Amino acid sequence: xxxxxxxxxIVSLVLGFAFLYLPIVLLVIYSFNESRLVTVWAGFxxxxxxxxxxxxxxxxxxxxxxxxAFLSATVATVLGTMAAIxxxxxxxxxxxxxxxxxxxxxxxxxxxxxxxxxxxxxxAINFDRGFLTVTxxxxxxxxxxxxxxxxxxxxxxxxxLEEAALDLGATPLGAFFQVTxxxxxxxxxxGWMLAFTLSLDDLVIASFTSGPGATTLPMKIYxxxxxxxxxxxxxxxxxxxxxxxxxxxxxxxxxxxxxxxRQRDERAAARIIG
Amino acid sequence: MGRFLxxxxxxxxxxxxxxxxxxxxxxxxxxxxxxxxxEPAIAMPPYQPVFDLAGGLAAFFAxxxxxxxxxxxxxxxxxxxxxxxxxxxxxxxxxxxxxxxVGYPIAYGxxxxxxxxxPLLLMLVILxxxxxxxxxxxxxxxxxxxxxxxxxxxxxxxxxxxxxVILNTTTAIHIGIVYSYLPFMVLPLYATLEKMDNSLIExxxxxxxxxxxxxxxITFPLSLPGVVAGCxxxxxxxxxxxxxxxxxxxxxxxxxxxxxxxEFFNNRDWPVSSAVAVILLLLLIxxxxxxxxxxxxxxxxxx
Numbered sequence: 230x231x232x233x234x235x236x237x238x239i240v241s242l243v244l245g246f247a248f249l250y251l252p253i254v255l256l257v258i259y260s261f262n263e264s265r266l267v268t269v270w271a272g273f274x275x276x277x278x279x280x281x282x283x284x285x286x287x288x289x290x291x292x293x294x295x296x297x298a299f300l301s302a303t304v305a306t307v308l309g310t311m312a313a314i315x316x317x318x319x320x321x322x323x324x325x326x327x328x329x330x331x332x333x334x335x336x337x338x339x340x341x342x343x344x345x346x347x348x349x350x351x352x353a354i355n356f357d358r359g360f361l362t363v364t365x366x367x368x369x370x371x372x373x374x375x376x377x378x379x380x381x382x383x384x385x386x387x388x389x390l391e392e393a394a395l396d397l398g399a400t401p402l403g404a405f406f407q408v409t410x411x412x413x414x415x416x417x418x419x420g421w422m423l424a425f426t427l428s429l430d431d432l433v434i435a436s437f438t439s440g441p442g443a444t445t446l447p448m449k450i451y452x453x454x455x456x457x458x459x460x461x462x463x464x465x466x467x468x469x470x471x472x473x474x475x476x477x478x479x480x481x482x483x484x485x486x487x488x489x490x491r492q493r494d495e496r497a498a499a500r501i502i503g
Numbered sequence: 504m505g506r507f508l509x510x511x512x513x514x515x516x517x518x519x520x521x522x523x524x525x526x527x528x529x530x531x532x533x534x535x536x537x538x539x540x541x542e543p544a545i546a547m548p549p550y551q552p553v554f555d556l557a558g559g560l561a562a563f564f565a566x567x568x569x570x571x572x573x574x575x576x577x578x579x580x581x582x583x584x585x586x587x588x589x590x591x592x593x594x595x596x597x598x599x600x601x602x603x604x605v606g607y608p609i610a611y612g613x614x615x616x617x618x619x620x621x622p623l624l625l626m627l628v629i630l631x632x633x634x635x636x637x638x639x640x641x642x643x644x645x646x647x648x649x650x651x652x653x654x655x656x657x658x659x660x661x662x663x664x665x666x667x668v669i670l671n672t673t674t675a676i677h678i679g680i681v682y683s684y685l686p687f688m689v690l691p692l693y694a695t696l697e698k699m700d701n702s703l704i705e706x707x708x709x710x711x712x713x714x715x716x717x718x719x720x721i722t723f724p725l726s727l728p729g730v731v732a733g734c735x736x737x738x739x740x741x742x743x744x745x746x747x748x749x750x751x752x753x754x755x756x757x758x759x760x761x762x763x764x765x766e767f768f769n770n771r772d773w774p775v776s777s778a779v780a781v782i783l784l785l786l787l788i789x790x791x792x793x794x795x796x797x798x799x800x801x802x803x804x805x806x
Binding site: 234235237238239241242245246248249250252253255256259308309311312314315318319322324327328329330331332333334335336337338339340341342345346347349350353365366368369372376400401402405422423426429430432433436437447450451454455458462466469470473474476477481 | 508509512513515516517519520521523524525527528529530531532534535538605606608609611612613615616617624626627628629630631633634635636637638639641642643644645646648652682685686689735736739740742743744745746750760763764767768773776777780783784787790791794795798799
């Protein structure tokens with residue numbers, strides 16, 4: 230709906246983005262504060278970052294979190310992509326209503342409910358809580374986010390491309406891996422990244438499903454935040470924000486390049502066919 | 504052989520995620536419901552089992568008589584829980600309205616922006632969403648504290664003489680929810696506004712309709728699907744929110760997600776916390792169904 234971009238529009242965007250970014254910017258600035266008092270500026274210092282790396286508990290938690298996030302994002306991407314294909318390609322199968330309900334409900338389900346219910350499941354089947362249970366829990370809720378992201382790409386995918394590959398003698402699996410997958414790949418990558426950050430961030434579900442020895446970074450941060458705001462926590466947060474921001478920017482550059490390449494390919498293909 | 508493999512693959516694409524969600528999403532709810540009907544016990548796990556299939560069907564039916572709704576009666580009896588539910592719905596509702604009021608102008612400004620900078624604006628909205636929820640809520644503690652940055656700033660400007668008490672009040676929870684869920688509101692709104700045909704508004708203007716009334720008569724009604732989706736995406740998780748009321752609301756404010764958490768982790772009363780979860784889910788079923796329907800419609804429109 231491009232129209233005239235009025236002054237009102239610009240002012241609301243500037244204020245909106247200021248609201249979204251100012252708290253994060255302040256947090257980053259105060260992580261470089263010399264003083265232990267977080268809100269009193271006493272000069273630039275990186276000493277909180279130095280103390281951070283000697284904090285054994287924090288480093289262990291970071292390692293657990295990284296492994297959980299990597300593993301759960303990878304499995305969730307496979308499962309979520311399958312679910313997205315099932316929902317877009319197969320419009321009729323028994324229990325489709327229930328299936329789509331189960332895919333969309335976790336997106337809005339309060340985390341306390343998801344966490345509690347998964348914990349009770351693990352207890353009911355006598356599954357020891359720890360690294361594996363957190364990972365399983367994270368796969369379950371993040372696969373639904375992957376499914377939504379991939380599905381939005383699949384609905385715009387021109388299925389005749391895959392049919393053409395089949396007509397030309399490709400096997401259905403070959404057609405999927407050589408034609409469909411490359412086209413939806415940006416969405417699959419975006420889905421993986423989303424799943425990774427969701428797992429990296431999660432406090433509530435991890436607190437319910439984790440056991441001794443599998444304390445994740447958000448759990449660690451939370452237990453320290455409850456005791457008050459400290460510059461070390463600001464420093465941890467700044468590092469996490471930095472990692473995520475870099476990841477998102479790199480991913481968006483990759484997606485953009487692939488998008489341009491894809492459009493070029495499609496135009497070339499259209500010329501040959503047309 | 505190839506055909507068999509393909510048929511198998513198409514089966515697996517449905518069956519594998521389906522089974523996964525049945526086991527890890529649906530079955531757990533049934534267990535929550537089951538445990539909400541059992542009596543607490545001082546043991547590990549801390550509840551009396553309701554069903555024990557080891558005893559065969561006869562034992563199963565004998566146990567059916569033991570089911571107790573006492574946990575639910577307990578919830579209905581104690582005004583603490585009822586107040587927690589009501590105040591959660593109230594806080595989430597008010598916050599959703601504020602988020603809509605804040606988010607709409609942003610989405611509108613994005614949709615009217617030149618097409619070349621729209622991807623950048625979209626990215627700017629999504630980026631905070633990728634940043635940890637916990638971190639973003641934590642950032643507000645330093646701002647809202649009595650000796651925090653907001654009060655320092657206002658004192659410096661001379662707007663106030665004594666620091667405002669915002670942290671550990673309902674206002675802080677509202678700020679936290681609006682801030683954390685704003686991208687969830689802006690994205691669906693932007694999606695509907697961006698697709699809107701501008702010529703409709705131009706036609707209204709040509710026919711002499713003032714811009715503000717053209718907005719209320721045309722733009723806003725046409726954006727309703729986005730409004731519904733955005734409001735549901737904010738309201739439903741906000742009702743059960745734990746991190747925001749816990750970190751910003753202090754001990755005074757009552758929200759059901761926090762009640763469930765403390766019932767579970769501090770009192771170790773699993774049956775009561777399960778009952779709390781079941782009631783919360785029942786309260787949210789209608790908004791969740793609304794959300795599902797709006798999603799299904801959006802998908803049909805997309806197809």
